[in-house]
Amino acid sequence: MKTNQNNKKTVPTQEQIEVVCRQRARHFWNWLTWSLVYYVVINLFLIAINWFTSPHYWWVLWVIAGWGISLLMTAIEKSIKY
Secondary structure: OOEOOOOOEOOOOHHHHHHHHHHHHHHHHHHHHHHHHHHHHHHHHHHHHHHHHOOOOOOHHHHHHHHHHHHHHHHHHHHHHO
């Protein structure tokens, strides 16, 4: 933001607004990418554990569904915020 001679803040320029928007979008997509990577890798590990320990009951589906809903809600919240 530019300041005038009295050190009062002025309206940001269009370029400054675009830079901030790009940074926020980059931050959001970086967060989303890594969150999905963690989600997939950990759930694959849990599926393997479920398969070898109790294949008659797929408890891992509860974990996948709960975590997926939480991830979706957080992504929507963050996308609105940014």
